[in-house]
Every structure is written in C-alpha cells, then in structure tokens.
Amino acid sequence: MSESRKQFVLSKGATCNNWNWSWSFTNHDEKMVIFGAWDFNTDNEKSLIMHKDWQKKNNRQQPGYSQAIEHLKLLDQGYNLYIFYQENISDDEGEPKIGKISDNLLKAYMKYDGEAWYAYKNAFDYLPDERDAEEEYFEGTRKLVAVNAYERNKDAREECIRIHGYKCKACDFDFEKKYGEHGKGFIHVHHIIPLNMIGKRYKVNPEHDLIPLCPNCHAMVHRFKNNELGLDKLKELISSGK
Structure with a gap:
C-alpha cells in the first residue's frame, strides 16, 4: 500500500489487518467501513468495490477478499459505507498501481447484484433520466x-x-x-x-x-x-x- 493511502486511512481513524494487501478498512468507534475505489471501476453513479472474481489470483486465495467480505457484513450491523477515489497509474492491466488519491471520504450506499458489490453515491441512484420515436x-x-x-x-x-x-x-x-x-x-x-x-x-x-x-x-x-x-x-x- 502506498504510504499516502495508509496515512489517509489512518487520518480517518481506520485500520486493517495488513497494510500490504488490504482493500478495505474499518473505524469501529465511528462505525465506518471504507473502501478505495479505482478510477477505472468508477462512473458517474457508482463504483465497483468488490467482485467474486477477485477471490483468487493465480489460483491463490486473496486475503484482502476475505477481509473485505467481513467488512461488508458490518453494513448489516449499522455501519456506514464510505469510499475514496484512487488513480491507477500502471500500464499493466493486471496490476493496478496507486497514483493520486482523493482527499475526502464520500458516504456511499452498497448494492450487491449476486456477483459484484457496488458503492452508489445516492441511495436511489440504481438507475440513471425524451427523443424521436424512430430512433434505435x-x-x-x-x-x-x-x-x-x-x-x-x-x-x-x-x-x-x-x-x-x-x-x-x-x-x-x-x-x-x-x-x-x-x-x-x-x-x-x-x-x-x-x-x-x-x-x-x-x-x-x-x-x-x-x-x-x-x-x-x-x-x-x-x-x-x-x-x-x-x-x-x-x-x-x-x-x-x-
């Protein structure tokens, strides 16, 4: 994990099991679950923060996945979800590398579709908003x-x-x-x-x-x-x- 991201997470009173492989963080005093959201997994409405395909890499279990699942369960116990944005500066499609990160946390709303977990900016923003009838x-x-x-x-x-x-x-x-x-x-x-x-x-x-x-x-x-x-x-x- 980049030192700047670690410092940012710590500044929010949050921590994790291991700074090298963690994807998610918690502040139990404030009941916060925090995920970093990659720029390439983010659009105007939502960010992909977890997917079942991420459970293994090269046939090896990813510890960050197991920890993230436990953190997501906390949302059912009254914790709130927050995200911060992080830039990918890697040219390697398989290995993202953190560049700049946002300097603030955004409250988000989690939606699970059976395969993936998405963080939405707005509680009812699960769908996006007139034109000529003959258009395809x-x-x-x-x-x-x-x-x-x-x-x-x-x-x-x-x-x-x-x-x-x-x-x-x-x-x-x-x-x-x-x-x-x-x-x-x-x-x-x-x-x-x-x-x-x-x-x-x-x-x-x-x-x-x-x-x-x-x-x-x-x-x-x-x-x-x-x-x-x-x-x-x-x-x-x-x-x-x-």
Missing part, C-alpha cells in the same frame, strides 16, 4: 471495468418517459402530484427483461421493453433476484394489500 436504441453493451458491467442507454430511458409519462405503471404514484415542483420529473425506469439476463448488446424498444416505476415498486420487483416480479403480478400484490 441499444443496451447491454459490455463495458470493461474489471468485470463485465451493462451499459444503459439514457436516450432510451427518456423516450420511455416521453411515451409512458412519469406516473408509476404499477401503483399510479405521481411524484409531481405528491411533492409539487420538487418531485417533478422523478421516476425510475424498469427493464422488463433484466440486462444481465440478456448478456449482450441488443436493440431496446422504449415503448415495450421499458416501463416507469416508483422506487418502492421497483424495489419490490427486484427484491428476490431469482424470482423477479412481472408487472401484472406486482399489480395483483398491490390490489390484494388494499
């Missing part, structure tokens, strides 16, 4: 981070909203009606067929492949990864709960 939109293109991530097409999202509006298709919740100007223009967009099930570049139809959902309904759809709900089933549950 492609989604699911693989983007190189350290694993395969699935790109989302912002224009397709906007076209979906232009067609369907900002009202939730499941429960009819309207953020603007409820919150006025503050809620205007806010809604999640749901892929009826999840991108990770398609696994390749494909042409998306914003009218038929995407629907607007409020965050609550969106969360219920994705609550169980192996048993995601369809729109009709979700509406049934809403009706039965009234």
Whole structure:
C-alpha cells in the first residue's frame, strides 16, 4: 500500500489487518467501513468495490477478499459505507498501481447484484433520466471495468418517459402530484427483461421493453433476484394489500 493511502486511512481513524494487501478498512468507534475505489471501476453513479472474481489470483486465495467480505457484513450491523477515489497509474492491466488519491471520504450506499458489490453515491441512484420515436436504441453493451458491467442507454430511458409519462405503471404514484415542483420529473425506469439476463448488446424498444416505476415498486420487483416480479403480478400484490 502506498504510504499516502495508509496515512489517509489512518487520518480517518481506520485500520486493517495488513497494510500490504488490504482493500478495505474499518473505524469501529465511528462505525465506518471504507473502501478505495479505482478510477477505472468508477462512473458517474457508482463504483465497483468488490467482485467474486477477485477471490483468487493465480489460483491463490486473496486475503484482502476475505477481509473485505467481513467488512461488508458490518453494513448489516449499522455501519456506514464510505469510499475514496484512487488513480491507477500502471500500464499493466493486471496490476493496478496507486497514483493520486482523493482527499475526502464520500458516504456511499452498497448494492450487491449476486456477483459484484457496488458503492452508489445516492441511495436511489440504481438507475440513471425524451427523443424521436424512430430512433434505435441499444443496451447491454459490455463495458470493461474489471468485470463485465451493462451499459444503459439514457436516450432510451427518456423516450420511455416521453411515451409512458412519469406516473408509476404499477401503483399510479405521481411524484409531481405528491411533492409539487420538487418531485417533478422523478421516476425510475424498469427493464422488463433484466440486462444481465440478456448478456449482450441488443436493440431496446422504449415503448415495450421499458416501463416507469416508483422506487418502492421497483424495489419490490427486484427484491428476490431469482424470482423477479412481472408487472401484472406486482399489480395483483398491490390490489390484494388494499
């Protein structure tokens, strides 16, 4: 570990089991879990901080992985997740090398997708935000981070909203009606067929492949990864709960 990163982590009252191989750090007094986020694993919304593929390297168990798993478990015990950004200055794709690091910690929100752990800047930023109907939109293109991530097409999202509006298709919740100007223009967009099930570049139809959902309904759809709900089933549950 670079001395500057060690000094930065220590300045936040955090520590680890070994400064040479640790990826994550804890401050138990402040209930903080801290991860460094590489620049090449970061986009505008989130950072990839852990992946199951990182468990072994050259068929050898990575101690940093085991420690990081234990640290992630602390998030279920009331700890908060924080990240700091770190620059990779190595030309070797297999061996990142730390250059500059950010001088502040950012509070983040962890999401696990079954293979990878992501740190999101905002609690509801799990999806990103109108255009001509004849345009073609492609989604699911693989983007190189350290694993395969699935790109989302912002224009397709906007076209979906232009067609369907900002009202939730499941429960009819309207953020603007409820919150006025503050809620205007806010809604999640749901892929009826999840991108990770398609696994390749494909042409998306914003009218038929995407629907607007409020965050609550969106969360219920994705609550169980192996048993995601369809729109009709979700509406049934809403009706039965009234």
